[in-house]
Amino acid sequence: MATSTSIDDELLRAAQSVAASQGSVLSRRQLYALGVPRWLVAREVRARRWARVGDQAVCVHNGPISDVGRRWAALFVGGPRAMLDGASSLVASGLERFDEGRVRVSVPRGARIRHRREYDVRQTRRWSAQDRMTDAGIPRTRPAVAALRAALWARTDREATYVVTATVQQGLVRPEQLGLELLRIRRDRRRPLLHEVVNELLDGARSLGELDVARALRERGLPAPARQVLRRDGRGRYYLDLYWPQFRLVVEVDGIHHSWAENVVGDALRQNALTMQGDRVLRLPLLGFRLEREAFLDQIEEAMVAAGFRRAA
Template sequence: MSARLPLDSHAIRRAQAAAAEQGGVLSRPQIYACGVPRWLVRREVVMGRWVALDRQSIAVHNGPLEPRGWWWAAVFAGGPRAVLDGASALVAHGLQRYDVARVRVSIPRGARVRRSSRFDIRHTRRLVADDRWPGGGVPRTKPEIAALRGAWWARTDKEATYLVTVAVQQGLTRPEDLGRALLRVRRDKRRSLLHELVNDLLGGAGSMGELDVLRLLRRRGLPEPVRQQLRRDSSGRYYLDLYWPDYRLVVEVDGIHHAWAENIVGDALRQNTLTLHGDAVLRIPLLGLRLQPERFLDQVEAGLRAGGYRHAA
């Protein structure tokens, strides 16, 4: 037994080195490929130095498991063709400030589903080889595919819209890539919503958003604003989206670009200038227009009334 210990030690160190790139987790075939025999795996688990996460994967330590380790364990549980998908894949790509309740794994149609209480493993009929991220790391779908699938699987339209928007805002994918991926989709309950959202993200946010607001204002019987009113301040010229000069009310329709860091300061300075000159400024994010239009329209009507507007009897 004493002659075998150095061999055991070398094999364990090889396994730990291999697991370092996978959050401390290896599949059983990977462990065996490091020269660790089955009896040694059992010994390390029984002694509490390693942890068997499920039938497919082992944590080669007994400390807390980092998210990357859970991602690899989820893929191993799904089988050789499994990939992280949806919001889980976006988090693996670097999405910040987004919590995923259960790691989602997709497997191609026809593959055997390995049931797991820890992970959400499902067949995905749309999964094709080109959906896979070609870079390194844990197997996962490309960001644009992950964002769209995450939106399809979201519980609500609001959650779907938010996920796609923050993926673009945080630079994980581009609207152009989302648009190309969306062209492949023929049927889905959120297809129209996503087409409208991607159009907004592509840069039609200003004009299309204004037209949407105008349509809703007319439906309420509210007065027509002046569109794209030119103003000047110390930094140059800028345009107001919607302006009611008689009621000193400005409405700015904000697309995703207004939330980007390079635009925040300029937007704030312009709004402050308008306020200092006596105009009330309301902002309508396109996400809000999609999800809660009536609440924003209530605010517009309240702003008009505060400026002296009275609805005709």
């Protein structure tokens, strides 16, 4: 016959197993459904083997809570219909090099909310069950929905532009999906900005830098470039950021990833191949564009003039 101690150990192992996919955080409802009684939860917390996470969740160890665990804890605060939303949803879906800040959770209007300072749990009229990801992962909104909401809730227009562009650049969503979701947004002060950004992305831009440079060139009255033009060389296919075929001019917009060691050699080989094919290549590092914007634009215009461009009188 099993002893009470062995039964308790089995229950604790079951809790550990289920919690493994949730950053070691379980809701009290989950624990009770597993058969773990209240007194056993209280004992583990009192012995400091487990730790309470608010009044709705427990971490089944006594170390720091992981980012995944924090997201699950925020969902438990929001209740059974809660979903990660905005930047939190995107990061949970794989968005890299982006700080989500406080975990953002959306719940429908009328839902009961237990407010906690470390989580941003809000009722929203935009909540819809159809927006939820259908995989078995953490409850969250679909990337196209999350990207646009992250932009609507961003602190600045620049942050809004960046998060939408990064979501496309990192392959979480296609511009066409953003376009469809954007039709659902009827009223918001950032709606015109998002229409502009999504239209740029549909037209081929794949980085925040390309959007900035293309806009600056347009403001200067310079000819619009073709974007993401496919080229081939002996090593395979690649895309040009900005290209003016009439001037045989290429401008490569270099974000921080171009300075990573694995990209330096490939960038150099592509530039050499373009030069040997008769194109003139200008490199535009984003940091330089922020610091010496007009100087780089002057160089682009000078290259166009050298190739025959003339402004209308």
